[in-house]
Amino acid sequence: MSKSIQQTRAKSSNSTASKPGLVVANFGAKLVVEDCDGVLHRCAGRRKLGTLVCGDRVRWQGGDHQDCAVVEMEARQSELARPDKNGRKKTIAANIDQFLIMASPGAEFSTGLIDRYLITAETLGIQPLIIFNKVDLLEKDQLAEFKQQLAPYEKIGYPVILTSSKTAHGIDALMPFLSNKTSIIVGKSGVGKSSLINLILPDAEARVGEISQATGKGTHTTTTARLYHLPGNKGEVIDSPGIREFGLWQITPPQVAEGFREFRDYAEQCRFRDCLHRKEPGCAVAAAVKHGDISAQRYASYQRVLVSLEETRN
Ligand SMILES: Nc1nc2c(ncn2[C@@H]2O[C@H](COP(=O)(O)OP(=O)(O)O)[C@@H](O)[C@H]2O)c(=O)[nH]1
Numbered sequence: 001m002s003k004s005i006q007q008t009r010a011k012s013s014n015s016t017a018s019k020p021g022l023v024v025a026n027f028g029a030k031l032v033v034e035d036c037d038g039v040l041h042r043c044a045g046r047r048k049l050g051t052l053v054c055g056d057r058v059r060w061q062g063g064d065h066q067d068c069a070v071v072e073m074e075a076r077q078s079e080l081a082r083p084d085k086n087g088r089k090k091t092i093a094a095n096i097d098q099f100l101i102m103a104s105p106g107a108e109f110s111t112g113l114i115d116r117y118l119i120t121a122e123t124l125g126i127q128p129l130i131i132f133n134k135v136d137l138l139e140k141d142q143l144a145e146f147k148q149q150l151a152p153y154e155k156i157g158y159p160v161i162l163t164s165s166k167t168a169h170g171i172d173a174l175m176p177f178l179s180n181k182t183s184i185i186v187g188k189s190g191v192g193k194s195s196l197i198n199l200i201l202p203d204a205e206a207r208v209g210e211i212s213q214a215t216g217k218g219t220h221t222t223t224t225a226r227l228y229h230l231p232g233n234k235g236e237v238i239d240s241p242g243i244r245e246f247g248l249w250q251i252t253p254p255q256v257a258e259g260f261r262e263f264r265d266y267a268e269q270c271r272f273r274d275c276l277h278r279k280e281p282g283c284a285v286a287a288a289v290k291h292g293d294i295s296a297q298r299y300a301s302y303q304r305v306l307v308s309l310e311e312t313r314n
């Protein structure tokens with residue numbers, strides 16, 4: 001790859017005219033913006049534009065003898081945000097159309113976390129895909145056990161792909177899902193997000209170097225979201241920083257219920273219009289759980305999310 005960071009050069013051009021670009025990383029006040037030719041530029045934001053994030057389509061200007069600055073942001077089609085430790089909104093990425101929810105075996109495995117990501121995806125109207133990585137570590141019977149825990153998701157229409165970033169198992173099945181979309185890969189730290197990106201994007205390592213160079217930071221660790229292109233410009237993948245606790249941002253109990261897509265058809269049959277499917281009489285969702293039509297695992301998870309919302313509110 002001959003793409004390199006644009007140096008500020010003495011060259012005549014209309015540096016004041018704004019040009020289209022794509023934010024591929026953000027390090028606090030500094031942004032890395034990619035131009036139409038794939039060249040990265042270190043840009044400053046403008047306070048009035050607010051925080052710009054990975055996936056933002058912008059117009060920027062500068063270059064020759066001038067610092068680059070983003071001057072405009074296109075309206076976002078979607079926005080992924082979470083609360084920071086003070087409960088304020090922290091936007092992670094924009095204009096995403098697919099959520100790659102990654103989990104892997106081990107003590108950290110939790111279907112509850114998958115459910116939280118799914119609620120977010122449903123609330124934002126973003127298509128989710130579940131990736132269960134590190135299958136190379138599992139014996140046959142262990143794998144069967146995990147498959148059983150993941151089966152309810154396939155039953156309600158979420159694709160589940162078993163992968164290994166080590167052996168490349170499942171990559172052929174995964175690739176068609178990524179084409180022509182902007183996907184963000186989410187999951188606990190250590191599940192293998194960066195390893196997967198390195199496997200499917202041969203240039204990823206080089207690009208991390210380029211981005212670090214563009215920001216003047218020599219770090220190779222994932223401290224901020226970064227956007228990568230699939231070969232042949234057939235889609236983008238954003239690697240997200242390890243989100244330790246995926247707090248649901250400003251979500252209401254009815255939205256949580258909406259986030260469980262298999263509840264919807266039954267919810268229409270509940271006696272009360274505003275039924276939250278807890279202990280209300282005539283609840284069709286609870287009845288469907290009893291009859292085995294809705295997974296008890298998912299229903300229990302739903303109840304836990306409602307409780308956790310109450311706890312954070314009090
Ligand atoms: N055995 C095995 N190890 C993996 C696999 N994917 C990632 N790892 C290892 O898991 C650790 C964390 O991976 P990393 O990609 O940094 O995870 P991230 O925090 O989600 O980006 C590293 O030591 C990887 O080598 C896999 O499919 N199989």
Ligand SMILES: [Mg+2]
Pocket residue numbers: 193194195222
């Ligand atoms: Mg990583």
Ligand SMILES: [Zn+2]
Pocket residue numbers: 267270271275276277278280282283284285286
């Ligand atoms: Zn109900």
